[in-house]
Amino acid sequence: MEVIKEERGASSVLVIILMLVLIILGLAIASTSISNMHLSQKKSDWLLNYYQLIGEAEKQLADINEVIIEARKNSNNDEEYKEILNEKLSQGSCRLAMPYRQEGGDCSLHFEVNEEGSQYKKRIEVSLAIPLERKAKVPYHITKYALLQEALLQEEAEEFLDPFKHMDD
Amino acid sequence: MKVLKAEEGFTLIEISISVAMLAFISVVVIKLFLAASNINVKASEVDMATILISNELEILYDKTSLASLSDEYIVQDEEIVKKAYFDDLFVLSETGKYGMTISMKKETDALYKVDCTFMKGEKEIMSLETYKHFKYPFKKVGDGSD
Numbered sequence: 001m002e003v004i005k006e007e008r009g010a011s012s013v014l015v016i017i018l019m020l021v022l023i024i025l026g027l028a029i030a031s032t033s034i035s036n037m038h039l040s041q042k043k044s045d046w047l048l049n050y051y052q053l054i055g056e057a058e059k060q061l062a063d064i065n066e067v068i069i070e071a072r073k074n075s076n077n078d079e080e081y082k083e084i085l086n087e088k089l090s091q092g093s094c095r096l097a098m099p100y101r102q103e104g105g106d107c108s109l110h111f112e113v114n115e116e117g118s119q120y121k122k123r124i125e126v127s128l129a130i131p132l133e134r135k136a137k138v139p140y141h142i143t144k145y146a147l148l149q150e151a152l153l154q155e156e157a158e159e160f161l162d163p164f165k166h167m168d169d
Numbered sequence: 170m171k172v173l174k175a176e177e178g179f180t181l182i183e184i185s186i187s188v189a190m191l192a193f194i195s196v197v198v199i200k201l202f203l204a205a206s207n208i209n210v211k212a213s214e215v216d217m218a219t220i221l222i223s224n225e226l227e228i229l230y231d232k233t234s235l236a237s238l239s240d241e242y243i244v245q246d247e248e249i250v251k252k253a254y255f256d257d258l259f260v261l262s263e264t265g266k267y268g269m270t271i272s273m274k275k276e277t278d279a280l281y282k283v284d285c286t287f288m289k290g291e292k293e294i295m296s297l298e299t300y301k302h303f304k305y306p307f308k309k310v311g312d313g314s315d
Contacts (some may be wrong), residue, residue, distance in 0.1 A: 009183070010179070010181065010183075011179045011183040011184065011186075012186065012187060013189040014187070015186075015190050015191055016190075016229075018191065019191070019194040022194060022195070022198045023194065023197070023198065026197070026198040026201035026205075027201065029202060030204060030205045031203050031207045032205070032266070033204075033205035033206075033208035033209050034208060034262065036208070036209060036212045037209075037212040037215075039206050039212070039218070040211075040212040040213075040215040040216045041215060043215075043216070043219055044216075044218070044219045044295055045214050047219050047222070047223055047297070048297045050297060051298075052229070052297070052298070053300060053301040054246060054300075055283075055298070055299035055300035055301075056300070057303040058280070058299070058300040058301055059300050059301045059302070061274075061304075062277060062279050062280035062300075062302040065279055065304065066277065066300065074208070077293065087241075103204070109240050126212060138302065140304075146285045155255060165299060
């Protein structure tokens, strides 16, 4: 009890407490700012990867467009045009590996671009409808253009989507 | 008045030591505050660069022909370039602390390589590279394509 009643050094104790409070406040503010910076950097990296992926998809679209233009130049009628398209696009030329099938007047073409090397990989799925008339006004229509990320895929979400799973037990 | 006349309290030495300690620690804490403030400024710059580049690219990706690009895009040394400047509040201005450059270089007739950079003076804050395919590269505005 004598230590508590001792008044010498009381100011130092007060100052040390104040110092501790200031240091904790300073560190808290610094760590918040660093987290803020990390979040911004993460967002910027995400965008960078996103546009790289879009760039890859655009490259493939350009390749397909080129094939269509070439096919138009090198064919004399719709049948020839269709044959050239079938040959070029189903060959996996233009770095494409995709199924090719006919649906009504247009043929549909699917391809996807995948991100490499990140934890939650992104991918872009693109579907096109290519008119089979040689003189069609538009070379292709984009019927699907979806950006998907692995962490948000349905398979993982299914675990949470079945609240009645144990009802039968 | 009794309080003023009272001679009890901290001694001069105690007060001197306390002030010295507080001064020392204040320098450290103020440095921490300044560092935190600088980091926040950098974070907001990266955020704004992300937003402004993304806005610009989304507008660009919506275009199907070179002719439909806005007048801000000019041809410069075989590249199509757009430059924009932003002031301290990231508002578009004639000249400003921040500059954004979008440059497109031809790969094929319909495919262009797009480079975006966001600078603060001479210092690069963000840069990204992507590609843009123009479905009708040479189509004039109002041709009625899509």
